[in-house]
Structure formats: structure tokens, C-alpha cells
Amino acid sequence: MTGDPSVAHDTKHAHAHPSGATYLKVAAILTIITVVEVWAYYIPALVASPLFNPSLIILSAAKFLIVVLFYMHLKYDHKLFKVLFTGPLIIAGATIVALLFLFHQLKISF
Amino acid sequence: MSMLRLRPAAPALLIAVALLTLSACGGTEYPNSTFNHTTDLNTAIDDLWGRLLFWGTIVFVVVEAALVYTIFRFRKRPGGPAAKQIHGNVALEITWTAVPALILVLIAIPTVKTIFETQAPAPAGALVVEVTGNQWWWEFKYPEYGITTANEVYIPVGRTANFVLRTKDVLHSFWIPQMGGKRDLITNKTNNLWFTPNVDLGTNAWNGFCVEYCGASHANMKFRLFTVQPDEFESWAQHQASVAVPHRTPAAPATVTTASNRQPPAPTAPAEPTLGYVFPAADLPDHVIPKTPVPARLTYDDALLANGDPVAGQQSFMMGGCIGCHAINGNPMAMSPIGPNLTHFASRHTLGGGLFPNDDHHLARWIKNAKAMKPGALMNTIGIGEYDPILKGPVTAGLTDAQIADVVAYLRSLK
Amino acid sequence: MASIAAPTTAAYASGENENTGIWSWITTVDHKRIGTLYLWTALFFFLVGGFEAVLIRTQLMRPNMGFVSAETYNQLFTMHGTTMVFLAIMPLSAAFFNYLIPLQIGARDVAFPRLNAFSYWVYLLGGIFITLPILFKLAPNGGWFGYAPLTTNRFSPGPNIDFWVLGLQILGISSLAAAFNFITTIINMRAPGMSLMRMPMFTWMSFVVQFLVVLAFPPITIALFFLLMDRFFGTTFYAIAAGADPLLWQHLFWVFGHPEVYILILPAFGLVSEVLPTFSKKPLFGYNVMVYSGIMIGFLGFGVWAHHMFAVGMGAVADSIFSLMTMLIGIPTGVKIFNWIATMWSGEIRFTVPMKFAIALIALFTIGGISGVMHSSPPADLQQTDTYFVVAHFHYVLFGGSIRGIFAGISFYYPKMTGRHLDESLGNWHFWLNFIGMNLTFFPMHFSGLLGMSRRIYTYDAGQGWDLFNMMATWGTYLLVVATAIFVWNFVRSRTRGAIAGNDPWGGATLEWSIPSPPPEYNFAQIPEVTSRYPLWDLKAPEKTAGIDHSHADAMTITDAHAVPVHEETERHTAKELGIPMPYPTVKPLVVAFSMVVMFCGLLFLRNGMFAVAMTITIGGGAAMVAGLYSWLTAPLE
Amino acid sequence: MSAHTTAAGHDDGHVHHHYTTTGLDNRKIAIWAFIGSECMLFASLIATYLIYKGRSIVGPFPHTEYVNEAGQIFKPILDIPVTSASTFVLLMSSLFMVLALQAVQIKHLPLPDGAGWWTRAQRSSQLWLFMTASFGAIFLMFQAYEFTAFVHEGLTVKTNLFGSTFFTLTGFHGAHVTAGVLWLTSLLWIDRTRGLGPQDELIVDIAALYWHFVDVIWIVIFTLVYLIQ
Numbered sequence A: 001m002t003g004d005p006s007v008a009h010d011t012k013h014a015h016a017h018p019s020g021a022t023y024l025k026v027a028a029i030l031t032i033i034t035v036v037e038v039w040a041y042y043i044p045a046l047v048a049s050p051l052f053n054p055s056l057i058i059l060s061a062a063k064f065l066i067v068v069l070f071y072m073h074l075k076y077d078h079k080l081f082k083v084l085f086t087g088p089l090i091i092a093g094a095t096i097v098a099l100l101f102l103f104h105q106l107k108i109s110f
Numbered sequence B: 001m002s003m004l005r006l007r008p009a010a011p012a013l014l015i016a017v018a019l020l021t022l023s024a025c026g027g028t029e030y031p032n033s034t035f036n037h038t039t040d041l042n043t044a045i046d047d048l049w050g051r052l053l054f055w056g057t058i059v060f061v062v063v064e065a066a067l068v069y070t071i072f073r074f075r076k077r078p079g080g081p082a083a084k085q086i087h088g089n090v091a092l093e094i095t096w097t098a099v100p101a102l103i104l105v106l107i108a109i110p111t112v113k114t115i116f117e118t119q120a121p122a123p124a125g126a127l128v129v130e131v132t133g134n135q136w137w138w139e140f141k142y143p144e145y146g147i148t149t150a151n152e153v154y155i156p157v158g159r160t161a162n163f164v165l166r167t168k169d170v171l172h173s174f175w176i177p178q179m180g181g182k183r184d185l186i187t188n189k190t191n192n193l194w195f196t197p198n199v200d201l202g203t204n205a206w207n208g209f210c211v212e213y214c215g216a217s218h219a220n221m222k223f224r225l226f227t228v229q230p231d232e233f234e235s236w237a238q239h240q241a242s243v244a245v246p247h248r249t250p251a252a253p254a255t256v257t258t259a260s261n262r263q264p265p266a267p268t269a270p271a272e273p274t275l276g277y278v279f280p281a282a283d284l285p286d287h288v289i290p291k292t293p294v295p296a297r298l299t300y301d302d303a304l305l306a307n308g309d310p311v312a313g314q315q316s317f318m319m320g321g322c323i324g325c326h327a328i329n330g331n332p333m334a335m336s337p338i339g340p341n342l343t344h345f346a347s348r349h350t351l352g353g354g355l356f357p358n359d360d361h362h363l364a365r366w367i368k369n370a371k372a373m374k375p376g377a378l379m380n381t382i383g384i385g386e387y388d389p390i391l392k393g394p395v396t397a398g399l400t401d402a403q404i405a406d407v408v409a410y411l412r413s414l415k
Numbered sequence C: 001m002a003s004i005a006a007p008t009t010a011a012y013a014s015g016e017n018e019n020t021g022i023w024s025w026i027t028t029v030d031h032k033r034i035g036t037l038y039l040w041t042a043l044f045f046f047l048v049g050g051f052e053a054v055l056i057r058t059q060l061m062r063p064n065m066g067f068v069s070a071e072t073y074n075q076l077f078t079m080h081g082t083t084m085v086f087l088a089i090m091p092l093s094a095a096f097f098n099y100l101i102p103l104q105i106g107a108r109d110v111a112f113p114r115l116n117a118f119s120y121w122v123y124l125l126g127g128i129f130i131t132l133p134i135l136f137k138l139a140p141n142g143g144w145f146g147y148a149p150l151t152t153n154r155f156s157p158g159p160n161i162d163f164w165v166l167g168l169q170i171l172g173i174s175s176l177a178a179a180f181n182f183i184t185t186i187i188n189m190r191a192p193g194m195s196l197m198r199m200p201m202f203t204w205m206s207f208v209v210q211f212l213v214v215l216a217f218p219p220i221t222i223a224l225f226f227l228l229m230d231r232f233f234g235t236t237f238y239a240i241a242a243g244a245d246p247l248l249w250q251h252l253f254w255v256f257g258h259p260e261v262y263i264l265i266l267p268a269f270g271l272v273s274e275v276l277p278t279f280s281k282k283p284l285f286g287y288n289v290m291v292y293s294g295i296m297i298g299f300l301g302f303g304v305w306a307h308h309m310f311a312v313g314m315g316a317v318a319d320s321i322f323s324l325m326t327m328l329i330g331i332p333t334g335v336k337i338f339n340w341i342a343t344m345w346s347g348e349i350r351f352t353v354p355m356k357f358a359i360a361l362i363a364l365f366t367i368g369g370i371s372g373v374m375h376s377s378p379p380a381d382l383q384q385t386d387t388y389f390v391v392a393h394f395h396y397v398l399f400g401g402s403i404r405g406i407f408a409g410i411s412f413y414y415p416k417m418t419g420r421h422l423d424e425s426l427g428n429w430h431f432w433l434n435f436i437g438m439n440l441t442f443f444p445m446h447f448s449g450l451l452g453m454s455r456r457i458y459t460y461d462a463g464q465g466w467d468l469f470n471m472m473a474t475w476g477t478y479l480l481v482v483a484t485a486i487f488v489w490n491f492v493r494s495r496t497r498g499a500i501a502g503n504d505p506w507g508g509a510t511l512e513w514s515i516p517s518p519p520p521e522y523n524f525a526q527i528p529e530v531t532s533r534y535p536l537w538d539l540k541a542p543e544k545t546a547g548i549d550h551s552h553a554d555a556m557t558i559t560d561a562h563a564v565p566v567h568e569e570t571e572r573h574t575a576k577e578l579g580i581p582m583p584y585p586t587v588k589p590l591v592v593a594f595s596m597v598v599m600f601c602g603l604l605f606l607r608n609g610m611f612a613v614a615m616t617i618t619i620g621g622g623a624a625m626v627a628g629l630y631s632w633l634t635a636p637l638e
Numbered sequence D: 001m002s003a004h005t006t007a008a009g010h011d012d013g014h015v016h017h018h019y020t021t022t023g024l025d026n027r028k029i030a031i032w033a034f035i036g037s038e039c040m041l042f043a044s045l046i047a048t049y050l051i052y053k054g055r056s057i058v059g060p061f062p063h064t065e066y067v068n069e070a071g072q073i074f075k076p077i078l079d080i081p082v083t084s085a086s087t088f089v090l091l092m093s094s095l096f097m098v099l100a101l102q103a104v105q106i107k108h109l110p111l112p113d114g115a116g117w118w119t120r121a122q123r124s125s126q127l128w129l130f131m132t133a134s135f136g137a138i139f140l141m142f143q144a145y146e147f148t149a150f151v152h153e154g155l156t157v158k159t160n161l162f163g164s165t166f167f168t169l170t171g172f173h174g175a176h177v178t179a180g181v182l183w184l185t186s187l188l189w190i191d192r193t194r195g196l197g198p199q200d201e202l203i204v205d206i207a208a209l210y211w212h213f214v215d216v217i218w219i220v221i222f223t224l225v226y227l228i229q
Ligand code: HEA
Pocket: B059, B063, B099, B100, B101, B103, B104, C145, C261, C262, C264, C265, C307, C308, C326, C327, C329, C330, C331, C333, C334, C335, C337, C365, C366, C368, C369, C370, C371, C372, C373, C375, C376, C377, C381, C384, C385, C386, C390, C393, C394, C397, C398, C401, C402
């Protein structure tokens, strides 16, 4: 709380944040992905496919990334924040995967 | 200053002395030692342990020696050389990264090998023993023979015993230090532990423990393992599988006031041929005989025990509510699986989760007030007038001391 | 808390007119005062935990002892573990984080001074909350890792475990708040020129620890939250009848638990890395490698948790993976050990009390580390787990490592904190009795463990071959009591009677030694500009640092900070005289902390079916907390 | 949070420039560290949900039908259309949030001649803050509806493993949204009382980061809990 907001101008501020148009585009993409996901949920043939779960996870990961990169402007911000976020994210992801493996919810076949 | 020079050597000395002591003295002095090659499992573990100890000792000696040498050699001395301002050295860093890595590889390879060996499924033809953990006693079932017993388990030497481990309540862990590693008993899960006792173990008795903290009487959740010859085992198993009928043995020692249960070898075997093999009480090694003191405030007049009547005891066994929890194969009224199965109870050497010798002295007190004998015990307080923590007052509907003597006689007759 | 009043040292006496009343301590936001509060409180809890250990050991002195009952014993070891881990070592480390980090990085305070006060108050109140029940024989009794389902209502119907669940939840909040604070402080409050690779090693290890806290506490928060829901609201997370898997608790707990042990040791490693170079008159050997190995230990620490569960039957593949990961950690840790020895190599070693503790840490931690590697081999661990061999392992790393590092740190920084030295000969008595007592207590446990003695047993039978080892351990503990008593006496007495210490009594290399002892409230009258890893040696003994890179911070940041080259500050002024704005004292963090604890307390009433009372207290506490927060956040800082 | 700025500093003319090593504001570093920590928090919750998936002994179940001993039929309980709608609402609130931040940043720029309503609207932080907060609130209403519907259909926190994990996971998320709505409302309040300008960019940015993170978590939850079977 010591930091005074008026000097919060980080030096990298030069590369401007994306404009309103970008934000709208991003929103559109997010909506489309969501619609696709929900649509796929209602097609039994797709649900039955072994690729269903992986592709849904990829789609949601894509949404995740887009929001983080654009809305949370990680793409434009200081490198430090990328480190502060990706480090924990990797550990968190690895922990989930390890736990699912340990509880036999993920089966790895050699 | 001179003391300082010696000081870090102290642990090294301790280790050396200790290693000597350990290698010098075998079984009896340390009856629960983990180092004996008694089973295939324990041999595998001990081989691995040998490597760990070897490399551990080397690392220990190298580090402590380097440390002692450094602080001795470079202690500040008047007129001594000035400190050299060294900031680092890449070659050294690489060396002391690589050498430990190498040592770890030498540990890791046999480790992984042993993991896969010892965790393979038990070989076919193994004797299955279903172990169920209960707060705070053990149930053992032999599906092959239709036996249910408690706190004492027999296995024949030379044949693989496969313990199938489950628990009825919280987590426990099954461990006979002399036989090899332990395994946890996990709620809603079945675990396995198997090993083959060496043939040369002979007829012997071993301590078993619960080693996962399981509440008030975790410390008192013990059992005994008996390794016996295959024919002895068959005899034992056949008898245990039979229904228990009261055997009257006039010679039965009615009053045993000493804590020890070193009785003369049971004269029953020749006299009553129907009885099967039981590990002879006289041969029990000292360390499997419990020495737990009886709480002083729990009083019972042992003289009553002489007049115990088994037939009346069987009645009291029902009146006293024992059948609410205990099963006796042969007594159709007693079917409950809540407490330990008491069929052939008299053939056991301990009672209360291996906490006391199974003699009349202890049994009477146990029945009178199990909770006083064993903290938290989940058996009702039976003796009239005893304080019961659940009722928060004295027991009114229970058994008198004389009735307890009858029950003791009844249980004693279940050979 | 009156006894905590500021030390009346020469420096304080010399005209500095500081407010020392009790109210000033309650409202303080000064990182040094908060550090002092942490230190006193944590030392108190260390004594409590030690006292519990003494009772434990007395009960185990001989077979079949009746000194305490089974129930009492179970509460004692649970509280001993919980107290030592959460109320003693972590906050002792926090005392150093608070006191030292801003001084070492050349800052006037932490990033969020009021949050810092909040962390302390939450810790204090949480500590009281979890400890008090032992006076009523209602203390938690499920072991420090509280395995479900034993800790669920069905098997622990009393309020004992409630105190544990809520207490740890409260303490977790304290640690997390502090961690965010220190991460920000270290990233953002460094003096100009103090690049990451110029930070003192203690600050570096603390930095790593903060990330461990930030990532390790959420899993236990969740695990505890599940247990809380199960106990108070009848959910089924650990309910065996609903098909729950008790390994869920174990995994979540150890995902936290293993990083936690590095949370406990890395600050000690950091302290020792300050002490060893100072008394060897040499820079730390392999600074970069020390940094990387610390990071490595922290990182690998997240991939080994299941080595606490080798007996649960995870399967051969999982056992192997966790075993290998665990062994890997030995490598960076070994690197640290060897670099410390190399630091002393060809130095001029002075055997001061802090140095003795630091050397002893190397000697004893190694023993604990080696037994750790012995655990890491699952088949071997099947003979060791849940026996006294494990107890020996972790006391060697914790008491031999963490506590020793902290004692090194206390005797090293005492002059900085108080302006006076600890008594050297009392310090030596403390050290030697402690060293002998520690080995006498814990070394025999290796044997009793391998010879079959399991842990967490309130009694054991005669004739099991363990009598001698237990007798030794108990007598060792009594020696430790004497040693600790000497320490306490020295610690208390030297505040007023110790020899006066100057700015830099030991010939240190880092910024904290460039300012008066005890430091003025603003720390640095002028923010120093750092040009190398050893700023004070640059100033006082340039020949020592000639061999390393020096460079200045870039011009812009310097003007921003009004930085001046490192110099020794000898004069004391008040902040007002210097025109340095200081944060206002405020009681609001305490108010928020208190209402938060009240909020948690409310849940206790659910146990007696007093739903309305519980909800009133909880919601009332919560509302007070939010109101307090608003008022805190809308008030200016300085 | 909004803290400092409201009362402190600016009007007394004495603005002392705090030096920071990176030039970044402390609060922004702290919020990112906090978000990192939250990753682990939700990882634990999500892992638990997935671990217990398919392990409930009794229904209702999320994706499959369940008939109890009494012959009572429980339909798959999850209501995908409703949740899709609420997911969309939360996504849109994220859009409004970025627009709010942008509005704070560009508010002071002069309006070009003949600026349309969109250009004007883009400068209204109050509008977007209000929209964000109310969409957050709508999301919460969806969730309240979903929870009550489930309870009526016989699923509570006590029913089975699914109930416990589901309510806890989504409830934790809901609590985060609630905190976010409160936070945004406070910002809106400040905006209404004294107006937020470019100098307040940071406090809006921090709230925005939090809000987006909560959104991102929902993206994961929606897929893993609702869509994957
Ligand atoms: C400060 C705390 C601390 C630290 C630093 C460590 C460090 C280590 N610990 Fe320990 N551990 C605990 C605290 C700690 N531990 C606690 C509290 C428990 C018990 C919890 C409970 O059950 O209540 C425990 C339990 C525990 C277990 C579970 C035992 C069981 O219950 O069955 C294991 C298993 O692998 C283990 C392993 C290790 C290893 C491999 C290290 C390594 O990090 C050690 C690395 C160090 C060295 C190896 C020495 C120096 C290295 C060299 C000199 C290089 C050369 C060395 C070799 C080639 C070997 N620990």
C-alpha cells in the first residue's frame, strides 16, 4: 500500500494495451468456442468419441489462455508477471495430473 | 578449543560404537529387530538396507571428516595466514554434484528392483490370511479353513503367507518387525503383504504391532505371530475350525495371581485327543508375554475364580450382554461380529489386543472393566458398580464378581 | 506483553524519544517491532512445545510408565508437533523475515506494513486458540498430520479436532498474508543496484520459502476446509460410509507437508549462510550455485510428497517415481553442505557462538539428511516408517537443522536487534549442553526405531529391547531443558546487561550492519546504492571484494530513489527530523485479525447444536472483519 | 484495494514518490502472487472433484440416471443449458471489465467530433463497472437457482461424494465471485463519489485481474465439471 498509484506508470507502458476492438474480438472468439463446446455436448456421436474429452480440455485451455493473455494483458505486461503466474500454474497443473494418476482416474498405458 | 576439535567427531564415534553393538548382538536382546533374514521379504529389505547403510556411512564419514578437518586446519590463529578470498570453483561444484548423483544411482537401481519384486502379486498357493483392523484389536480370518480368530495368527514355515489387509474403522498398519515391512490398512481399500517364513525359523513366536496412529489405544493394538511347522499348523487349523464346546479340565489352574502365565505345558493334548495343536505356553519367549500392569484401582477377588462354573458362565455370557458383541462358534446365541471372535478363546495366549496374558486373573478384570484395563476400549463395562464413562455413572445392569468368575470358567473351557 | 517493551539500550537511551508503551506495540506497523513480537511469541511457543516434549519423554523414560494417561499423551504429541512446526519454527523464521529482509535489501519497511501487523496478530490469536484447550484436556489428539477418517466426527466426536482444524486454518491465513507481503517486498523494495543475484543469501532463501508458502498452503487449506465441512456440515469428503477415500486427505496434506519441511529448513540455511562467511572472513563459496540449489530444493519439494505414504500401497510405479524424485533432492542439498565447508576452507575461522551453531548445523543436518535418503527407498522405508527411526530423522533435520540455524541467527543478530551482545560464556554453555543433549536425545532413537519401536505410542512393554535407548533419550531431554533455560536466561538478561555492540560487531558484509544497533525506525536515513554483493565489505575492506563484479544501478532509478553510495550511518535521528514519512500506527489490523478469529470461533458452537448462536457469532465476526478491512484500506498509510 | 487513493495523498499536494525496484506498483505484484496461490487452491478443489468423480455410492449423479432401492428415478442432475447461459454471462462480465479498465485509462482523452454513442460509452467507467458487477450478480443468481434446484431434486452437500465436491468447488468459486462483486461495487461507489481517472488505473487493474481470474477458473470448471462425462 506504500506504492503511490500516481507513479504506477511502469516504464514498459509504451506498448499500449489492446484497443476496444480487440476486446470485442476476443469476446466473440470466447463465445464461439463456448458455443462449440456446448453444441458438441449434445451430439452423442461426438461424446462417444475418445477424442471428446481431450478436445474439450484443449478448447477450454485455449479460452483460459486467451483471457489470461488479452484480458489480463499478460501478453503486454511486465515479464515478471508472466513468471509469477506461469510458475504456480505449472506446479498446480502438474499436481492435478499427478493426483489423478495416483487415484487411477488417469490411466497411463505404456 | 581442544574440545571443539573433538566435538563433531562425537556422532561418528556414536555411530561406530552403535554399529558394533548391533552386529555383535543378535535376536534375543533385540526381539523386534528389523535386521534378521527371517523371510524372503526381510532378506530383500535387509540387502537394500545394507547398501543404504554402507553409502550413508561413507557420506557421513566424508562430510564430517571434511568438516572437522576444515575447522581445525583453518581456525584463526595469531599470525596465521589471512583468509583467501575465493568465490567459487566450477570444477568443484560439478564434482560434488556428480559424485552424490552417482551414489544415488547406485542406491536407486536396487531400490526400484526391490520395489517391483516385493510388490508383485503373491505367488499362487499362498496361504491367505484376511486381516481386519479394528479399534484396537486385530481379526484374522483363514478363508481356506473357515477360521476366525483375534490377535493371534499362526502361519506355517516355508509356505507363503499372503495377508489381505482391510480395516473396519480408521487406518491401522500391520507390522511384524522381524518378518519384514509393514502395510497400512486403509478404509475402503484392500492392501496386501506377503512373505515366506524361512523353514529354519522353527516353531517360534513374534511380536506384531499396529503402527499407524489409530486413536486412544493405538499403543495397545498388538498381536502375536506364531510360525509353526506345517503339520502343527494343520492340526491347529483343523481344531480352530471346529465348533467350540466347553472342555472341562479339572486340572485347569483356577487362580493365577502372578502376572506371568508361565503355566506347566498344557497336559490336555494327550488327555483330550480332540484338541489340536496350540503353541505351547511354556515355549513362549519372554518378549511375547505381556507385562502390562493392571490398574491398581480395579479390584477383583481372585479367590472367586476357583468356584467359577462354566455352565452358569455360559448363561451369564448371554445375560451380561456379551453376545451383543462376541461370536462363539458352537454357541448359537453368540453371533455378533462387533468384538473379537471368542471361539477357542482359551487356546490364545493373550487378551485385549495382546495387552495382557490370557489368564484368569487378567480375564476376570478385563470382563469387569475393560475400559479401565485398556484406555478407550470399545467393550462395555460389565462389572456391577464399576464406573462407566458412557453412562457417566456406575454400571447397574451387569455381572457380579461371582458371575464374572463363572464367565471366566466358561471362556476358559473354550479350548 | 509489557515485557516486550523496547529494549533500553545505550542507543535508545541516547536521546531517541520513541514511544514504548504497550499501546505502541499493539498499534505498531514497524517491521522491526513486529519481528520482535514474532520472536518473543515464537520463543514462548517453543518453550511450550519443548515442555510438552519433556512430558512425552518422561512418560517414555521407562516401560509401562503411568506418568500421563494415554489420552493426555495423545494430546501432548499432537500439540508438540503442531506447536513446534506452526507456532515455533515457522514464526521464528518469520521473526527473521520481518526483522532482516528490509534491512538486508536496503528498504525502510516491508511492502505492506499493516498487512504485516495483521499477519502477526492472526498468528498470535491463532496460536492461543489452538493451544489453550490443552489446559482443559481438550487439545487436538489426532497427530500433527491428522489423518482422516480418525479426525472425522465419527471417530473423534469431541471438540478436540475442531480446535485443530480451525486453528490451522487461522494460522494458514497468517502465513499466506505474510508470504504475499515478502514476495512483494523482495521483488520490489530492493535498494538501487541490489539485483536479485546480489541479495544476501538469507533473503534469497526466504524468497524461495515465500513461494513455497504461497503454493503449499492452499492444498492444506482445502484439505482442512473439507474436514471442517465434514465435521460441521455433514459433507462426505472423508466419510467412509459414503465411499470416501482416506488417501485424499493424505495426499492433500503431504502436497503441503513436504514443501512445509523445506519451509522450515531453508530460512535456517539462509541464516547459516550469513554466519559462516562472516566468521570465516570469506565470501560465501559458490553464491550462484547456492541460489540455484535453494530454488531447486524448493521446486523439487513439490514432487516428492508421497514418500510419506510408501506404506499405503500406491503401487510399484508410483512408489518408484516418488522414490527417485526424493533421492534427487539429496543432490542440491549436498551441494549446499559442500559449499559451506568450502566457505570455511582457507578462511580465518572464529568460533563464536553463532559460528558454533552454524557448524553444528552442518554436522547434524547431514545425519538427518542421510536418514532421509534411507527413508526414500520404499522397501527399506517399510521397515522404518512410523517408527522412532523417522522420529530420529526429523528431529535431526528440525532440531539439528532448523532450530540450530535459528539459534545461530539469534546469537548473530541479537546485537543488531538490541544493541547489546549475548553473554559469550552462557552462550557456550547453551551450545555445548544443547549439542550433547540433542545427540543423546535423538541418536538412540535411530536404534529403538530399527529395533521395532513404533512412534506415537504412549507406552511400551518391558523386555522389548528399547529400555536403554529410551532412558538415554529422556536424560538427553533433561539436558536440553538445562541448555534451554540457560539460553532463556541469557536472552532476557543480556537485553539490559550485555556488552554494548556497535553497528557492525562481527565484520558483516551486508547492509544491515551499516546502520545503528538497534536500527532507527526508518532503517536507512538515505537509501544506499549497492554496487556489489558485499556492499559493506566494499566500503570497509575493498581488498576482499576486489575479485568480483561491481556495477552501478542505472541512472534513472537512482534519481528516483535519491540513493547514495553505501556508507555507515552512525547518527540517529527521528524520522520526523529527517522528513521521512513513516506509516501511522494503527490498531485496525488487530481489529480485523480479532474479528476473523471470532468468526472462526463461532463455528465451535455448531458442535452443541447451537446453530443460531454459531451463525450469529460467525456472521457477526465476518461483518466486523469486512468493516474493519474497509476502514483499514480507506485510511492513509502514512 | 481502492484504499489509499480515496483519502490519501493527492489533494494535500504532497505526493512522495516511492521508489520501487522494478518500477511496478507493489499491489500489482501482490495480486499476481495471490493469483498464483489461487491456482493451487483451485487445483486442489478441482483435483478432488475429479478424483471422486464416479465414486459416489448413491445418486443423484451428474451425467447419468440413478434409480434408488425404492425405484425412485433421479435424472442426470446437471442442467447444461442453464449453466451455459450463466457461463456466457460471466464471460461477458469479463468483457465489461476490460472495457471498464479501458474507460478509466482513456476517460481524459478529448472526445473526437461527432463521436458516436459507442465512443462515448467507451469512456464511461461507471457504465462498465456497473455492467460487470451486475453480470457477476446475475451469475450468482444463476448459481443460487442451480443450488436450490439441486436441493429440490435431492442433492445436498451430504448426499454423496458428488454433492460434497460439487457444491464445495462451485461454492468456493461462487464465494470468489461474491467477493468480486463487492469489490466492484466499492469501485463503482468511488467512481460515483469522486470519479475514477487515469491515476486510478492501477486500482481498477487489480480488481480486473482478480475478476478475470475468477472467470478463467469458471472456464475450467465449466468444461471439467459440466461438459466432460
Ligand atoms: C526440516 C525438515 C526436513 C528436511 C530438510 C527433510 C529432508 C529430507 N527428508 Fe524428511 N521429514 C521431515 C522433515 C524434513 N525432512 C519430517 C518432519 C518428517 C516426518 C513427518 C511425519 O511423519 O510426522 C520427514 C519424513 C521423511 C520421510 C517419510 C518417512 C516415513 O514416514 O516413512 C522421508 C522419505 O523419503 C523423508 C525424506 C527426506 C529426504 C530425502 C530429505 C532430503 O532433503 C535430505 C537431503 C540431505 C542430505 C542427503 C544430506 C546432505 C547431502 C550430502 C552430504 C550429499 C551426499 C549425499 C548422498 C549421496 C546421500 N523425510
